[in-house]
Amino acid sequence: MNIHSTRRIGLLILLTTTTIFMANGCRHGMDQQVPAEPPSLSPADRGQPGQSAAGDRRPGIVIEGPGIVARTTVTPTIIDTRTFKKQIAVTEVFDGVPVRPASLLPKHFRDKTLPDGPANTLRPGGFDAPRLTQPDVLFPGISQTPWIPPDPCLAVGHEFIVETVNMAVAFYTKDGEELFSQYLDSSGDPGFLEDVGAGDFTFDPKCFYDPQSERFFILALEVYGDLNEAYITIAISDDSDPNGIWFKYRTWAVINVNGDDYWVDYPGLGFGQDAFFTTGNLFKLGGGGFAGTLFRVFPKEPLLAGEPVTFLDLQDSSIASVQVAQQFGDQDRQWFTATGTSSQLRLIAMENWLDSPSIDVRLVDIPGYCGSVPTAPTNSASVWALDGRIMNVHLRGDRLLTTHCVGGDRCEGPQHRAMARWYEFDISGGIDSATLLQSGELDLGGDLTTYFPAIYSNADGQIGMVIGSSAEGVAPSILVTGRNPGDPEGTMSIPTVVAAGSSGPASSWNGRWGDYFDIAVDPADDRTFWCVGELAYEEKGGIRWETWISSFTVGVPADLNGDGIVDGRDLGLFLAAWGFCSGCDADFNDDGIVNGEDLGVLLAYWTS
Numbered sequence: 001m002n003i004h005s006t007r008r009i010g011l012l013i014l015l016t017t018t019t020i021f022m023a024n025g026c027r028h029g030m031d032q033q034v035p036a037e038p039p040s041l042s043p044a045d046r047g048q049p050g051q052s053a054a055g056d057r058r059p060g061i062v063i064e065g066p067g068i069v070a071r072t073t074v075t076p077t078i079i080d081t082r083t084f085k086k087q088i089a090v091t092e093v094f095d096g097v098p099v100r101p102a103s104l105l106p107k108h109f110r111d112k113t114l115p116d117g118p119a120n121t122l123r124p125g126g127f128d129a130p131r132l133t134q135p136d137v138l139f140p141g142i143s144q145t146p147w148i149p150p151d152p153c154l155a156v157g158h159e160f161i162v163e164t165v166n167m168a169v170a171f172y173t174k175d176g177e178e179l180f181s182q183y184l185d186s187s188g189d190p191g192f193l194e195d196v197g198a199g200d201f202t203f204d205p206k207c208f209y210d211p212q213s214e215r216f217f218i219l220a221l222e223v224y225g226d227l228n229e230a231y232i233t234i235a236i237s238d239d240s241d242p243n244g245i246w247f248k249y250r251t252w253a254v255i256n257v258n259g260d261d262y263w264v265d266y267p268g269l270g271f272g273q274d275a276f277f278t279t280g281n282l283f284k285l286g287g288g289g290f291a292g293t294l295f296r297v298f299p300k301e302p303l304l305a306g307e308p309v310t311f312l313d314l315q316d317s318s319i320a321s322v323q324v325a326q327q328f329g330d331q332d333r334q335w336f337t338a339t340g341t342s343s344q345l346r347l348i349a350m351e352n353w354l355d356s357p358s359i360d361v362r363l364v365d366i367p368g369y370c371g372s373v374p375t376a377p378t379n380s381a382s383v384w385a386l387d388g389r390i391m392n393v394h395l396r397g398d399r400l401l402t403t404h405c406v407g408g409d410r411c412e413g414p415q416h417r418a419m420a421r422w423y424e425f426d427i428s429g430g431i432d433s434a435t436l437l438q439s440g441e442l443d444l445g446g447d448l449t450t451y452f453p454a455i456y457s458n459a460d461g462q463i464g465m466v467i468g469s470s471a472e473g474v475a476p477s478i479l480v481t482g483r484n485p486g487d488p489e490g491t492m493s494i495p496t497v498v499a500a501g502s503s504g505p506a507s508s509w510n511g512r513w514g515d516y517f518d519i520a521v522d523p524a525d526d527r528t529f530w531c532v533g534e535l536a537y538e539e540k541g542g543i544r545w546e547t548w549i550s551s552f553t554v555g556v557p558a559d560l561n562g563d564g565i566v567d568g569r570d571l572g573l574f575l576a577a578w579g580f581c582s583g584c585d586a587d588f589n590d591d592g593i594v595n596g597e598d599l600g601v602l603l604a605y606w607t608s
Contacts, residue, residue, distance in 0.1 A: 057228050060256030063315045069357060070313040076247045076306050077196040081180055089189050090142065090168050090181040093544060097508050098148035101166060101203035106225035108265065108283035110290040110320055112387045114371030117341030122367040124409075124421060125440035125490020130557040130588035130601050132493035133464070133480045139176025141532060141547035142168050145183075147203075149512040152547045154532040155209040155216050156520040157240050162216050163532060164205035165547060169218065171242045172549070179243055184220050193233050196248040198222055202233065206269040208326060210276075211523040213304055214240040217276060221253070223263045228285050230254045230263035232278055232296065236303050247306035253280075257291045257315060260284055264294055270324030270393065272334045274300050275353055279322040279336065282315065292317035293338075297353045312357055319346065319361065321389040328396040335427065337393050337402045343368040345423065347400070349431040362431050366423060367439055370407035375511055376418040376449035377472040378504025380543065384511035385418035385451035391516055392454045398428035399437070401463065403453040406441070419443055420453035420467045422492075440490040442481065447471045450479075452533070454519040459526035461485040462554040465492065466519050466531035475501045476513065478533035482554035493557075494590060499548040501535030506543040528553055557588050558605040566605045574602055 061070050081087075141152065147166035155162040160179070161172045169192050170181040185202040186194040193202060202220040209216050215237050222231040230253040238245040253264045264280035271277065276298040282291035295314050302309040325335040336348035336359075344363040351358055375382035385405045393402045403422040408415035420442040427434045442450040448471045455465045463483050470476040479495040487493075505513055514534060522528040529552050536545045558566045560573040574594070577586035581594045588601040 058252065058254070060254035060261040061252060061313055062256045063313060066316065067358060068314065071310050072252065072313070073308055073310045074249050074251050075308045076249050078245060078247055078306055079195050080245050081242070082244055084180075084182060085189050088178055088181050090145070090170065090183060093143040094146045095542070095544075096146065098144065098146055098545075100148055100510065100512060101201070104201060105203075105223055105265070106263065106283065106285060107287040108290075110281065110283070114339065114388065115341045117343030117363075117368065120343055120365050120368065122365060122436070122439075124367045125438065125488070126443055127494055128488045128491035129483065129493040131496055131590070132484065132554050132557055133482045133496045133552050134555050135480065135496060135498045135550055135552045136528075137175065137551040138498060139172070139549055141165075141172075141549045142170050142181070143546045144544040148509050148545065149515045150534055150545055150547055151204060151515050152518060152532045152534060153206045153516075154518040154520055154530060154549065155207040156522055156530045157209045157214070157216060157242070158524045159240070160242050161530065161549065162207050162209070162218070162242050163547065163549065164207045164218060164220075166205065167202050167220070169205070174551075176549070193220060193235065193248065193250075196233060196250045198231075198233055198250065199224060204265070204267055206267060208269065208271065209520065209523065210271045211328070212271075212273055213300060214523075215304060216242045217269075217271070219267060219269050219278060221264060221267060221280070223265075225285065228254065228261065230285075232264060232267070232280070234276075234298070238306065247303060249303070249309065251296075251311060254285065255282055255291070255294055255313065255315065257282065257317075260289060260291075262289070262291050266321055268322050268324040268336065270326045270334075272327045272353075273330050275334070276300060276303065277324045277334060277353075279324055281320055290320075291315065293319045293322045295322075295350065295357070295359065297357055299354055312353070314357055314359070316359060316361070319348070322348065323390040323393045323402070325393040325395040325400065331395065333430070335393065335395055335400055337390050337400075339371070339388055339390060339404070342371055345402070347425065347427070347431055347434050360431050362434060364425065364434055364436060366436055367409065369409055369421065370411040370416060372411050373405055373407040373418050374416060376451055376470050377447070378470040379473050379475045380504040381507045381509065382511055383418075383451065383468070383470060383476065383505060383513040385449070386515060391452065392518070394456050395427075396457050398426060399457065400425040400427050401455045401457060403455045403465070405451045405453065414447075417447065418449040418451045420450040420465075422453060422455050422465060424463075438490040440492055442467055442492060442495070444469060444495070448474070452514040452517045454517050454531065456519045456521050456529060458521045458529065462527075464519060464521075464529035464531075464552065464554055466517050466533055467495070468514070468517060468533055469495075470504060475503055476535060477501070478517070478531070478535065478548060478550070480529070480531060480550070480552045482529070482552075484554060484556070493554075496552070498550045498552065499533075499535055501537055503536045503538040503543045505536065522551070556605050556608055558602040560585055566602065566608055571602065574599070
């Protein structure tokens with residue numbers, strides 16, 4: 001089966017784009033009045049814990065060396081979102097030129113050169129299944145704020161959904177009704193984190209829903225270089241309803257390593273059974289230095305009760321851009337991943353995280369790849385697909401999933417283009433015996449690119465993914481794909497486009513897009529996947545971004561009548577569609593005809 005056919009994939013994107021864009025004629029906020037100017041982007045007079053009335057700066061948290069743990073205690077601020085003056089405050093689409101948060105941060109740089117790894121014979125898989133993903137709910141999330149990129153993140157509870165972007169938060173029902181929206185920083189009315197002391201510059205927000213404690217969790221970073229202040233600010237809901245009480249902690253994040261102070265950038269965020277975990281890159285205040293990764297551990301028990309919490313910090317100078325696993329079930333280690341070499345991935349395991357946390361790091365062989373990720377062309381400016389850093393990590397049982405974007409398997413030729421890649425590791429024997437089970441690349445063929453992948457699994461062992469995709473002259477789309485247990489090793493199904501925009505980035509955005517998408521599994525059934533991504537539209541002479549939230553399931557393509565089993569009834573429907581049948585459900589391989597190839601698919605899933 002030639003599932004790399006550019007014609008078929010291109011037709012799929014074209015048809016889906018046409019359908020969805022026609023349906024978007026009354027998109028959220030499309031005809032509303034918009035402000036002409038952004039809120040103030042300069043630091044305000046905060047009067048915050050990092051700066052006393054006498055101007056004495058609070059010292060950094062001292063980490064005395066590798067493996068040394070620092071402990072700091074912080075008390076919460078408790079607020080009730082129902083007391084906010086406006087429950088839906090982010091009602092207007094920003095009509096100015098969005099600003100990159102990085103342009104307001106202290107100057108920072110790290111060497112992103114990917115070391116060459118040892119050669120091996122491993123090869124990634126691709127697509128070897130008909131379309132399995134079945135999108136369901138689709139609704140617009142937060143629209144353009146004064147910031148770019150949006151960095152959309154998603155938390156899905158039993159009844160509600162929370163989304164964060166630069167620099168706003170919103171609560172929704174699962175059918176898309178917006179219940180609450182507010183800016184995260186002090187530009188709100190009040191800002192969601194303003195009552196805990198946040199100033200007018202929060203960035204890189206993330207969120208998740210912890211199914212074990214049934215709580216929502218929000219994180220945002222703060223850095224004020226003129227005041228030498230930095231914070232990791234977090235908020236935890238008091239139950240599974242985000243509308244109401246939140247426990248908020250503004251934790252000091254100036255870290256002193258070898259006598260120099262550093263601030264935290266690009267956070268990772270995850271959870272285990274009894275703790276929440278964050279990571280971040282450490283850049284020297286004032287510029288000129290990089291100190292690796294900060295690992296921060298928040299014990300769950302006091303956070304869930306809104307009590308003072310003592311968090312634990314440790315640092316590793318040899319790792320960068322570490323992402324934290326969202327872990328289901330009891331685990332004896334907390335897992336993290338980061339890039340390693342051109343043929344190895346770093347797996348990181350933390351033990352004794354509530355007492356004396358320590359980390360072990362191991363390089364595990366993966367198929368070789370090019371760490372130089374080219375920009376992804378669109379119908380406007382190109383998308384910067386980042387630099388191969390890990391996007392997200394998920395652990396269920398003894399199977400660890402992670403993903404990132406690579407530059408193909410070599411740094412030259414037609415394969416050297418932005419391409420999403422995923423991995424599944426077996427960590428049942430601990431970090432010393434962790435091995436790669438399978439991996440795959442989402443290569444749509446031709447000059448189509450894929451980027452900003454996010455991956456998750458469900459209780460049935462199915463895997464779901466969300467990605468962005470574009471090509472020369474083709475606006476970015478949000479696509480989903482998935483696989484069933486037992487599908488050929490390293491393969492995903494033909495992607496489904498769930499939403500498509502009309503434009504790529506504006507030239508003033510410097511290619512920024514994302515910088516990440518997100519995915520989660522619905523705790524109500526532990527089967528349905530939810531995802532969020534970014535699109536852009538050309539309106540009123542300008543280009544504006546908007547996020548879209550969607551749910552989807554991974555199914556059996558041959559179950560034509562939807563009764564959960566492939567049997568004679570499905571065969572009857574299949575035979576009725578025999579022949580030329582472009583776009584019909586029985587055309588499992590999307591080649592425009594129902595024939596023997598499709599019959600083979602039906603028989604492969606017979607009685608499954």
